[in-house]
Amino acid sequence: MPVSSCGLRRLELSVAEPELSVDFFAAVLGWTVIAEPGGSFTGWVGDRLAAQVVAGQEGWRVFFGGDEPRELTAGSFVDSGRVLHGPWAPAPRHGEPCWVVLPGDDEVFWRRELGWEAARAEGGSGLFTSSRHGEPRPVAGAGSGWTVFFAVDDVGAACARVSELGGRVWSGPESAPVGVTASIEGPRGGRCALLEHPKGWGGNWVS
Template sequence: MPVSSCGLRRLELSVAEPELSVDFFAGVLGWTVIAEPGGSFSGWVGDRLAAQVVAGERGWHVFFGGDEPRELRAGSSVDGGRVLHGPWAPPPRHGEPCWVELMTGSPEDGYWLSELGWESRSGVEDFVLFTSARHGEPRAVAGRLTTSRAEGWQTYFAVDDVAAACARVSGLDGRVLVEPTTVPTGLIASIEGPRGGSCVLLEKPAGWGGAWSA
């Protein structure tokens, strides 16, 4: 079994117009944007990388930290190097990734437990919480929700005020897909940029996973 992954190495958004997309997310999340070689961009919160935006069509891709770089299912990979975001990283600041959740109609929890060294425990209804014990006591590292909606890893970003962030989304020609609502993770809203890249905003998470960090 591989060493248990304890969080995210990085996030990557692959879209047709990277510059316009990174400008949208920078406007909503307050990123500092740096142009990278090859027409890609990175968004930063202080000294921590929030996400990279590159040319392509696959949308969000999640890179978990791990001991053996490799491709996984559902738009994810394992990447070597220091984990930047997760239950043992510093608390998420405004604009930083703060949770990931697998949306799927065909739960294959055994695959993720085997590939990433996680354990699992039941949450509410069709939700399962994945945990990592890499650094001691098990902590919530990701979630899985059985759903008939689009499949793949859903990315969450921390915001100080979810209603204000939604107003910025509308002002930048994005869409608010789900208005602010309270779920077990906390107060959220779902948004999408004018050129794709849907994600979830989570208000003032105390730690990785919001209420799941308690």
């Protein structure tokens, strides 16, 4: 079994028009944008990388920290290097990744590949936990498919900004086990979720 991954190394959004997409998410999430070599862009919150936006058609791709870089499944990867976001990282600020829900129909796969343990939260929600640094902490949710979450100070205000900029609010704001959330998408793709003022990685799950 590999050493348990303790969180998210980075996020990558693969879309047809990276510059226009990064401008949209920067306006909603408050990123500082840097143009990178090869036509990609990075979005930063202070000195922490929130996401990279590249040319392609794959949507959000998730890179977990680990010892052996490799592709996993369904747009997920392991990447070596310092974990920037997760249960042992600093509390997420507005615009930073703050949670991820992954396909939970194959618990054995995730336990084998990332060294996680499967657990059940109050209410029956599926969770994966990591014991990389001692006591187990929630590291990802288990659901029907991928969802990446970004922290915002005010979900309602963020949704209004999404609409102003030509994006789509799929659902919310609404209360969920993880906290107050909304599902949004940019005018050129990149569907994701917003989580209001999480006190740590996973919002309500940290308690």
